[in-house]
Amino acid sequence: MIETKMVKTAADLDSIRENFLEETRRYQYRVLVCSGGGCVSAGCHAVKNALLQAIEDNHLEDKVLVSETGCIGTCNLGPVMVVMPEEVFYTKLTPADIPAIVESHFAGGAVKEDNTYYDTALKKRVTHLKDIEYFKNQIKIALRNCGNIDYGSIEEYIASDGYKAAAKALNSMTPAQVVDEVTKSGLRGRGGAGFPTGVKWNAGLQAVSDEKYIVCNADEGDPGAFMDRSLIEGDPHTVIEGILIGAYAIGAERGFAYIRAEYPLAIERFNAALEQARDFGLLGEDILGSGFDFDIEVRIGAGAFVCGEETALMASIEGERGEPKQKPPFPFQKGLFQKPTIINNVETFANIAPIILKGSGWYASFGTEKSKGTKVFALAGDINNTGLVEVPIGMKLSDIVYKIGGGLPGGKEFKAAQIGGPSGGCITKENLDTPVDYDSLMKLGAIMGSGGLIVMDEDKCMVDVAKFFMEFVQDESCGKCTPCRLGTKRMLAILQKITDGEGTMEDIDELETLARDVTSSALCGLGQTAPNPILSTLRNFRNEYEMHIADKRCPTGKCKALACYTIDKAACKKCGLCAKNCPVSAISGDKDTPYSIDESKCIKCGACFGKCPFKAISR
């Protein structure tokens, strides 16, 4: 389409932009087919192929341009596509739906309403993106291009003001001015800890060394988080541009992107984007005619959660076992290969270009007094609209869960939201109105974390949830320090004992003591925060622990050893639905005799409980 050419000045960027817009302007419609992780596994490529075929069959090649984009954010509705310029949103597509849509919309000019977005709360179809609640309440800065542009096209990234911030920084700002702008924006590290990015970069700038490194942490190991993955897959150039500006600010000539092996698609797309950036001269020598040289190398992780911790990550890049080291020395003093190193998370880098381009004042106008800007969350769990959202920091949790997330499926009650992954904590119903910012969450014993937000309904057992996280950290503990290696093992054993119905009240005290000891003595962030899910569930749901211990009862039936299903004879209407649904024929009765459960046969699957229309079954 457009000839590859070396970009040397901001004017070169403008001409690429003009050429690209000229090319696309020829088409009446542009279809953006979401190729985010969710839509890929839902079969978006078959849909795209069907689309191309139908366009050819209807001779519409000159009228309709089809592109693949990154995650649009509505992961449970895939495959989805957006028709531009009017932004009509088609969801849950199958290849069979496509011919009718093409004929109606592109040949006939009429939106094919049956296939558009259905709002479960309003119980009606909402055809245009701008009218959909899920999108209306979001502000996209890091995700600004995700789902809007072809992730594989550097031309389109440039056409969306891409690399303009890099041109501005490299050609008209000193490194100190870049650091200053980032400091004033109030941007804090989006990887979890929330350390001010400008302060970190300043330390990098001040460090004196013949060589410095900048590292992008894309080892998104928090189970329940897919923000970084979606960013890299959907807009790799925004991450590259952020790293490039950071490298200029601190004076690094080499950068690394450490991406986890579990994300093959992200690795592939990031590598492709790096190649393009090199072809255009946006990586390599004398970038944008500024005399600054820089390039990025991808390093693939190998399945270790602890490598998300910065010192462990650096050990892994060096080809070693990914074990954390004592700090100080901090990475900005002695990091990768013993040289000063600055490590930032993917989302942090994605915010850099807009901050440089639009100014720190603009960025700081979003968010709260102490937490500026926006934050990307991966909404998942028991929630209607699972997916990727970006909201101003400080939005109430209830707004995220209900306004954007559309509430819980099946009309179930909200019980808790786990925020911050295995290092975080849970927010309960009483605190739904908490503003989601670094400080407010800290007060409730949770953390902002990297952005995993898992909603749990009334059926979830919080002791079981604590056990799940403890299994995770115990499994992922690298074993280097004793408190984490043995402490997590002991805490897990106690939780297992409690969920098996063999717990004692002393176990709760022992859990608390152990949790405090591990927090205060573990070597790295993973170990120090490992007890958080226990402390948090104990603080908010102590009664559930006590029920497991004193009454030998799990109120949600999740802990099978404790579950005991019984049918209330008086409430039973003898419909027989429970017996029909029992997979092991443990329920007997007939239209004259109330049904009852044979406990020796019962496998505690809970199928009957969910099926009884009269709520006659208790557990």
Add this chain to the structure above:
Amino acid sequence: MNMNPEERETVCKCGQETEEQKYERLDQVIEIYKSKPGSLIQILHMAQGIFGHIPSELQEYIAGKLNMPVAKVHGVVSFYTHFSMVPKGEHTIQVCMGTACFVRGGKEILETLTDELGIGVGETTPDGKFTLEVTRCIGACGLAPAVTIDNVVYQMMDSNKIKQVLKNGEFGA
């Protein structure tokens, strides 16, 4: 799995290649990476791509080529869950145990699979057809619970659906 451009050459061509040819390919990889500091993990990724797994002989061979102690290579191989020292089955089934999948019933799916296949986590069926693994979040949380078979994601699974997938017997892209 897609990796660096040169790594794409290293996908397993099991059954089509002699041991000698495999070592030849590995030598080429080592030659590219030898001079770059800290490339051990990347070399191991590719070795696993070529051989399917990294047994002790291979670890010794790589250590020799890189002029480093075998203990260091073994230390790295055994530290990372991605590397396997034993051959895997024809198909690798990974049940996602990230938080979202856990909340949506991933545990039940794992139970179904252990029952159906008659093997535990990390084991391979006696006929060498399936290896069952647990993975920590594949980032498909919006599609929970998810299972991957040979890197292809099967979304919103339940016990019946996964049984059906096994029964159909067609895996991969």
